[in-house]
Amino acid sequence: MREAYHDQLGELADQLASMCAMVGDAMEQATKALLDADLAVAERVISGDAKIDDARAKCEEDAYSLLALQAPVATDLRTVLSVIHAAESLERMGDLALHVAKAARRRHPAAVLPEEVRGYFSEMGRIAVDLARKAQEVIRTQDVELARRLDDEDDAMDDLHRHLFSVIMDKEWTHGVPSAVDITLLGRFYERFGDHAVSVAKRTVFVVTGRMPGYASGGDDL
Amino acid sequence: MREAYHDQLGELADQLASMCAMVGDAMEQATKALLDADLAVAERVISGDAKIDDARAKCEEDAYSLLALQAPVATDLRTVLSVIHAAESLERMGDLALHVAKAARRRHPAAVLPEEVRGYFSEMGRIAVDLARKAQEVIRTQDVELARRLDDEDDAMDDLHRHLFSVIMDKEWTHGVPSAVDITLLGRFYERFGDHAVSVAKRTVFVVTGRMPGYASGGDDL
Numbered sequence: 001m002r003e004a005y006h007d008q009l010g011e012l013a014d015q016l017a018s019m020c021a022m023v024g025d026a027m028e029q030a031t032k033a034l035l036d037a038d039l040a041v042a043e044r045v046i047s048g049d050a051k052i053d054d055a056r057a058k059c060e061e062d063a064y065s066l067l068a069l070q071a072p073v074a075t076d077l078r079t080v081l082s083v084i085h086a087a088e089s090l091e092r093m094g095d096l097a098l099h100v101a102k103a104a105r106r107r108h109p110a111a112v113l114p115e116e117v118r119g120y121f122s123e124m125g126r127i128a129v130d131l132a133r134k135a136q137e138v139i140r141t142q143d144v145e146l147a148r149r150l151d152d153e154d155d156a157m158d159d160l161h162r163h164l165f166s167v168i169m170d171k172e173w174t175h176g177v178p179s180a181v182d183i184t185l186l187g188r189f190y191e192r193f194g195d196h197a198v199s200v201a202k203r204t205v206f207v208v209t210g211r212m213p214g215y216a217s218g219g220d221d222l
Numbered sequence: 223m224r225e226a227y228h229d230q231l232g233e234l235a236d237q238l239a240s241m242c243a244m245v246g247d248a249m250e251q252a253t254k255a256l257l258d259a260d261l262a263v264a265e266r267v268i269s270g271d272a273k274i275d276d277a278r279a280k281c282e283e284d285a286y287s288l289l290a291l292q293a294p295v296a297t298d299l300r301t302v303l304s305v306i307h308a309a310e311s312l313e314r315m316g317d318l319a320l321h322v323a324k325a326a327r328r329r330h331p332a333a334v335l336p337e338e339v340r341g342y343f344s345e346m347g348r349i350a351v352d353l354a355r356k357a358q359e360v361i362r363t364q365d366v367e368l369a370r371r372l373d374d375e376d377d378a379m380d381d382l383h384r385h386l387f388s389v390i391m392d393k394e395w396t397h398g399v400p401s402a403v404d405i406t407l408l409g410r411f412y413e414r415f416g417d418h419a420v421s422v423a424k425r426t427v428f429v430v431t432g433r434m435p436g437y438a439s440g441g442d443d444l
Contacts, residue, residue, distance in 0.1 A: 071295075180399040184402075188410070
């Protein structure tokens with residue numbers, strides 16, 4: 001019974017890790033579509049989102065089966081519930097990558113981003129993808145220290161996000177309101193993606209240590 | 223055992239219903255703070271958010287206890303998991319009301335909203351509060367038809383949200399980029415609040431019918 005439980009739990013962790021890879025790739029491609037105004041890449045991200053939704057549905061179903069068949073208690077129960085929460089965050093990360101790709105498609109063949117802010121999105125994209133991949137590593141290794149470092153990296157994302165606002169709100173901004181609106185929403189998509197990646201890693205730490213570091217929904221202060 | 227289970231489940235439903243009332247009130251007050259540039263009201267919403275977070279933590283803890291003690295299976299298991307998901311959505315709705323209140327505080331004593339968009343926010347606020355209260359009613363009555371009607375009301379919210387963008391992106395817009403950025407984010411907070419309210423109601427329908435109507439994260443298409 002215990003062995004079957006641990007096998008199934010390991011299987012769930014593999015599914016979560018694979019979802020991290022999927023959403024990291026989706027955000028990497030979405031950022032490329034955004035920076036290069038590449039419609040084909042945007043379309044691939046958009047059509048690929050259903051696979052992430054399916055992966056979440058399967059992960060949730062398997063977690064439900066495990067709960068129903070093994071009826072775990074105490075820490076084991078919390079572990080399985082953490083998997084369900086993490087899968088929800090990961091699906092949401094996929095949605096956010098989808099939103100970025102849709103923004104690229106909506107403005108195509110025009111570029112969404114004026115030159116002044118390209119660097120910000122290039123860097124926020126890099127951090128977002130890195131956060132997803134590090135969350136994957138935390139799931140695989142259960143490395144509590146690495147999970148803590150994700151918080152620092154997410155702080156860098158939040159700093160970029162704040163600076164981005166100062167750029168578009170500056171008197172020198174010549175690209176008008178529609179562009180500022182696009183950038184405001186896009187900035188928020190990256191920032192929320194980072195928050196969810198941190199939340200996934202924190203849930204894994206919780207599973208390892210039995211204590212939730214800080215609170216999972218933090219960072220979203222705007 | 224079954225009776226204890228149903229008592230505890232009824233207790234969880236009461237907690238969810240009470241959270242609906244709390245987040246509905248928070249959004250009502252936050253909208254008032256926004257429309258009237260009322261700092262005292264904004265501060266009350268901001269300091270009141272901790273109570274919503276606590277209510278979610280208690281609801282989740284009680285749901286965990288119920289799972290651990292009663293080890294429900296099949297529909298019963300899904301019901302308890304739906305409660306956990308709904309509580310998460312409700313906490314997030316509280317966060318979104320908090321963001322609205324913080325926007326009002328950030329610009330005080332200036333008003334955040336130019337005259338042209340006040341009507342939009344007044345109406346989006348009304349719908350948001352109504353959605354939270356109807357979600358509460360769905361939890362209390364398990365009225366599947368009412369849950370379906372929430373979807374239509376949320377469509378009205380999405381329409382307002384889209385029109386709002388056409389107002390701020392119009393060439394006649396004279397309030398500049400900073401104001402457009404505030405309005406973009408605020409519009410999104412209301413729209414997401416509505417999505418979560420619908421998701422809470424849908425989870426309740428799921429509990430009653432055993433089938434999830436559509437998909438819980440829908441509507442967030444921008």
